[in-house]
Amino acid sequence: MKAVVQRVLSSSVTIRGAVTAEIGPGLTILLAVTHGDNEDDARKLAEKIAGLRIFNDEAGKMNRSVRETDGEALVVSQFTLFGDCRKGNRPSFSQAAEPETANRLYELFVRQLAAAGVKTVRKGVFAADMKVQILNDGPVTLIIDTDDLKKSRRNPSSGERLEDA
Numbered sequence: 001m002k003a004v005v006q007r008v009l010s011s012s013v014t015i016r017g018a019v020t021a022e023i024g025p026g027l028t029i030l031l032a033v034t035h036g037d038n039e040d041d042a043r044k045l046a047e048k049i050a051g052l053r054i055f056n057d058e059a060g061k062m063n064r065s066v067r068e069t070d071g072e073a074l075v076v077s078q079f080t081l082f083g084d085c086r087k088g089n090r091p092s093f094s095q096a097a098e099p100e101t102a103n104r105l106y107e108l109f110v111r112q113l114a115a116a117g118v119k120t121v122r123k124g125v126f127a128a129d130m131k132v133q134i135l136n137d138g139p140v141t142l143i144i145d146t147d148d149l150k151k152s153r154r155n156p157s158s159g160e161r162l163e164d165a
Contacts, residue, residue, distance in 0.1 A: 001037045001045050001105065002081045004030040007054050007140035011074045013124040014131040021122040026071030028134050031109060032081035033102040034095050041146040042105050046112035048149065049073075054140050062140075067117035075113065076124035076132055077106045099127060 005027055012022035029049060050067050057063040066073060079102065083091035096102065103126045114121045124130050 001034070001041050001109070001146045002032045003045060003049065003144045004078075004081065005049055005052065005054075005142045005144060006030075006134060007137045008074075009135045009137045010133075011135065012133045013074065013076060013122075014133070015125055015128050020130075021074060021124060023072035023074045023120065023122055025069070025137070026118075026120075027066050027073045028132070029073060029075045029113075030078040030081060030132075031075055031106060032077070032079050033097040033105045034082050035097055037097060037101075037105055037146065039105070039108060042109040043112050044149060045144065045146050046109050047116045048144060050113060050116035050118050052142070054142070067119070070119050072120040072122065073113055073118045074122045074124070075106070075110050076130065077102065077126045103127070 006029075008023070008026060008028045010022070010024055011026075011028040013020050027049065051065050053065055054062050055064040055066065055069045055071065079093060079096035080091070082095040083093055084095060085091050097105070106123075106126055110121055110123050124132070
């Protein structure tokens with residue numbers, strides 16, 4: 001799974017001229033699913049994002065998470081995050097998961113984000129033509145790939161294996 005996480009002042013989804021979801025301060029998460037992603041990936045990604053310390057504390061340092069700030073989240077499915085632009089001018093989307101699998105894991109991710117303590121979680125409409133309005137705050141934008149979260153790290157000085165991210 002791949003997520004583009006943006007700290008926002010507000011965000012909304014409009015479909016056919018009608019606002020279908022909107023949030024105030026919090027996170028907008030553009031989410032894509034690829035082949036081989038599973039339920040564990042959705043759970044781990046949701047927990048990671050809910051705990052990201054990217055909101056300012058009283059001292060102005062990014063030291064608080066969306067759940068600590070009672071922020072909201074808007075999750076939008078976006079298979080184009082797995083677009084491959086290496087050949088030609090038309091991206092290939094062959095790395096995006098089949099719609100049935102992608103929708104199932106997208107819905108699970110939304111539920112897991114709420115279970116991880118995010119007070120309000122709204123979502124776009126899977127596979128719809130959406131207009132997404134994002135008022136980025138900072139700007140703070142992160143890209144998180146569950147493949148990267150799975151890779152173990154080693155302590156360079158001792159070769160000791162550290163816990164996965």
